[in-house]
Amino acid sequence: MTLLDVTGITKSFGAVHVLHGVDFHVDAGEVVGLVGDNGAGKSTLMKIVTGMYSADSGNITLEGKPILGFDPGERRSLGIEMIYQDLALAKQQDVASNIFLGREPVRKILGMNFVDRATMKREAQAMIDRLGARLPAISRPVGSFSGGQQQSVAIARALTFDPKIVIMDEPTAALAVREVQGVLDLIRQLKSEGIGVILISHRLNDVLSVTDRIVVLRQGQATADLTTSETNMAEVVSAIVGGDDMAAAAEHESRG
């Protein structure tokens, strides 16, 4: 079943045409790698999916329901989560505040809605434990954590509200080897829970090892949609840099 369906998305910034009608889809429980050169439009496309940018034309549906009319907050509550490359954390706030930012549970006291700190702390701790992340203290500002620990908080934020689809923008770029394996394991776990995952990465080894399909974005169009089990590094690289099928085939052959 198609979870996320993106059709004919175009986007220009002034005179610069970034996306020229992109089509791609993600099924439930499917991991799709989104690769392409710098400037191919990967981040722009994902920001259109999350609602940070508006599309010039085209359509996006989640479980068959058009979502382009919704703002970023509404799309999150529909189940679209994104883990940004810069993590997008509020560094002076503590772990619970970051995880629940924009979706704080409230309790009514004297007619005023008060943020339910106790629930937030408890659930934040439970999510951190579930991820197996080791944080110095949950009540500390996240700015005092290491890069890997901060990423754990960003991941916890994306997973706390039962997402349907999780977009990860370069989640392994800044991590040590062991932490990379942790992220890849997490992606496999999300897949097993029926969550769709879009993985944006320049590390093609990671992409090849964890995805079901690889969509290649080139000059603002989805130029290739490869099944991971039937492709290889050379074909992906060739699709990214723009060698045609012949060149890719030739390279493929030359390797025997």
Add this chain to the structure above:
Amino acid sequence: MTPTSTQGKPAPSLWKRLQAGSIEQLHVRLESLIVLIVLAGIMAMLSPFFLSVSNFLNILLATSTIGVLAIAATFVIGSGGLDLSLGSVMGLSGVVGAYVGVNWGLPMPIAVAACIGAGAAAGFVNGTIVTRAYVPAFIVTLGMLGIARGLALVISDGRVIYGLPPSMVYLGQGRPLSIPMPVIIFVTTAIVMHCVLAYTRYGRHTLAIGDSENAARTAGINIERHRRSLYTLSGALAGLGGLLFTARINAGDPTAGLTYELTAITAAIIGGTNLFGGRGSILGTMVGALIMGVLQNGLNLLAVQSYYQQMAIGAVLILAVFIDQYQLRKETRV
């Protein structure tokens, strides 16, 4: 300050635990609390008049107008913004309230509403220009500083408006249970606004926007709408400050509140509000305002020239920011 060890695991020092506890439970920085207590102690030793209920109420009364403005400054600065028009908007509001009450002879509640409404309107204009026209807050509110002051002089024709209705004067000079009305209004406002900033979604989002606009935006917070409401709130609080001042002196003075924005911002910063947004609490700001109030009151009791008081407050401001930045650099990787 050596860390004590329990079972080989280094425990945080008593100082660190007190610091964390103070911020977590009271939302006040331990350093500013200690400065306030030490300052009060020194003043008590130097002047026999300092430690008395009436002097304490005097300090609160003298702090009430600035205190209300400092609450506004905490919200706006905590969100990563700035409102330099606080003092001028306060002056404008006072004149509008006095004009409605005296020249139009309308009843007290309408004059009060006009006073606070004028402030809110000026704040709404600030917020709209900042969020819709993308002019930096520094420039917008600096412009409003001039516009509001000019408008106050235009409305009052440059003259002080005397003869407020008695029910309005009561808000500034009344003393139910021998507590001055401005103190009651100020303390109530502070408690309510403390709860808003520390415990409501509105307050948490305010600090999150100041901390990282990107984080707040990706979390689905409507930053433009939130910012505009903050400037409107700031203006409304400036209006309340104008009301307290006008009612207390029983006159609408178009020059009221001159440079008050600087004092209000100073109180917020001394109280631990991060100059660049993301951190701040009203209780902290109240401690900051009280530090300045105690300093002024004590130096008054000691008959020190007011010129020196200004110097002392300036020095405290720089010292407070120094300590803040020093600790921030030590503790966080930004």
